[in-house]
Structures are given as structure tokens and as C-alpha cells.
Amino acid sequence: MAEILATDTPDGQSDPSRLSTWLSETIDTGEPPFHYELIAAGGSNLTYSVTDANGQRWALRRPPMTHALATAHDMGREWRIMSALGENSSVPVPECVAYCEDASVIGAPFYMMSFMDGLILRDQQSTLAMTEAEARVATDSLIEVQIALHTLDLEAVGLADLGRHDNYVGRQLKRWRRQVLEGGSREVPLHGELHERLVTAMPPEREPPALAHGDYRFDNCVLGDNFKVIAVLDWELCTTGNPVADFVWSLQYWGDPEDKMSFLLDPPTLNPVFMRRQEYCNLYAQRSGFDLSDLPYYQIFSWWKQASIVEGAYARRLAGAVGGMTPTGDVHDIARRVDEMLEQASDWADAWL
DSSP, X not given: OHHHHSOOOXXXXXXXXXXXXXXXXXXXXXXXXXXXXXXXXXXXXXXXXXXXXXOOEEEEEEOOSSOOOXXXXXXXHHHHHHHHHHHHOSSOOOOEEEEEOOTTTTSSOEEEEEOOOSBOOOSSXXXXXXXXXXXXHHHHHHHHHHHHHHTOOHHHHTOXXXXXXXXXXXHHHHHHHHHHHHHOSSOOHHHHHHHHHHHHHOOOOOSOOEEEOSSOSGGGEEEOTTSSEEEEOOOXXXXXXXXXXHHHHHHTTSOOTTOSXXXXXXXXXXXXXXXXXXXXXXXHHHHHOOOOTTHHHHHHHHHHHHHHHHHHHHHHHHTTOOTTSOOOSOTHHHHHHHHHHHHHHHHHHHHHO
């Protein structure tokens, strides 16, 4: 896997030993040789496990190999957010170990963090051994950590200047519309139509600005032996903004058996040991005290945004980028899924907007 880490560097060379040397010099306890294994990949940033000769283990996070988005994949930003949270908040994150901005080492900036060994609920298979009581502990913890995130004092944490504090959804609408248009893989008229409807119907922001993770869900969290969240991962999309919009985005990952579609193909919450989505939503509302009266709007917005993201993945697949994974299936199935998401959002817009 070393050859994947050591991509072409600015001087035109590709030398895996550069990373080994950097690790040995930067991490006092690191003992070569190092073994690298890709553990999370997609159209987003890549995560590797790094194991040294003594069995010590860390995680390395780097941008995708090709077709990186202009406004994403900022390693320094992720590092700053996680460092601030680790030092100044109760939000659990991996320990930040070292940051490298020298692109000559592996071809891009990257950072090292502690490897969090625990349970990640990615699908139903990962939940099969869980009892109803354990699922409830995990659910309560997931809610509590997101509320802790949404009620942070941004000044005290040191992240008040991370981004604008107003017009979160408006900024998101502009960003994802632009990225779909600039992707240029095909015409998607319904995407533009829904964009205009969402802009017109955008509700006022009813809660104070907060730290919005951008993709908070079970499979971006590590659970400990007690089934509580011990680390929140994947801070790539984090910014300051509307906590309710951030929560409703997360809510769409909570699959119910009667759903025709879900953000995930196999949501872990389909296991009957988990409560239904409405109960989960009610718990967040009760414990946070936030006003969720605009929830239908944010649901439509969330599905439109997810369609935007998946459309970008489709464009990158057509261009040959696979994000570290071996492509499977018909690439045009991705486009068909985008169309289905937009149709569902459109049906809801007809009913609710």
C-alpha cells in the first residue's frame, strides 16, 4: 500500500521511503518498517492505518489521489478543527499526533492521528450482535454528542472564525449548485428547478450558529466497549452554521423499514433493536430545545444536497477517479440514483413547500 501513499510529488519523484523517514523523525515512538493499509476510501479524503515494527498503530488522513474539489480536502482545516475540539471541548475526537504540509513527502499535505479501535456501525451486519439496550445506549450517545457539538461556545473553543455564521443553507445551495454545474457530466434539469424552489422557500435561521459537522452519523463515529461514542471522524465538511439543518441531514441516514429510499443502501438502524426515526428526532428536539418546525424544508434540502454530492461522484467516476477503491457495478447506476433522489425531493416539495 506504500505506493498508494507515495503518489507523484511536486519534484516529479515517487519515493515511499520519504514517508517512512518523516514518520521516524516526527513520531518519537515510531519504529520502521511501517505498514500501510487503506481503511476508508471513496470520493472523499482517504484514511490509512499505519502500523510500525512494534505494532503501534496510527491513522493517516490525506486528500483523494485525483479530481479533488476546489473547496474541499483541506487537511490543515481538518487538523485545526480536531485539535481545537480535542483541547477545548467534550466532543470526542482522535488525538492529533502530527501534521505535514510538505507535499514532497507523499504528494499532498496529510496528518497523523491516534487510531481509534472500536465498533463502527456501517450496515445491518455490524449491528447483529447488539441488544436493544445496547442500541439505545449507542443512540443516546449519538444524540448527546451531536447536541454537545451544536451547543459549543465557538469563541471558547477557538473556532469562531472557521466560517460565516449566517445564511448556512443559502451558502450550501450556492456551493452545491455550482459544483454540479461545473462538474459538467450531464444536464440535470430537476436539480436546477429544486434549487430555485429551495432558494425561494428558505426559512429564517431560528437557532444560534453552531459548529456543523456536515456528515454526522453512526458510520462516522467510533463506539467503545460500552457502546458510547468515543470518537467522531471525518471533519472534512465541518463549518459554522445552522445546527437544525446539520441535524436534519444526519436524520436522513436513520433508515426506517418502510422507507422507499435511504441515504445509505443498508442503514444500520434497519435492525429492529433501534428505535424509529421519528422517535430519534423527538429525542434530539427534546434534549436540544431547538425549534424543528422547519424540518420538512430541511429534509427536502438534504435530499437535494445528497443528490448533488452523488452527482459529483458520478462525474468523477466518469473521469476515471475511484478514490482509492476498485469500481464495481454500472457507473450509470449512480446517475439513476441521483435522479431518484431528486424525484423524491421534488415530490416532497410539491407536498410541503
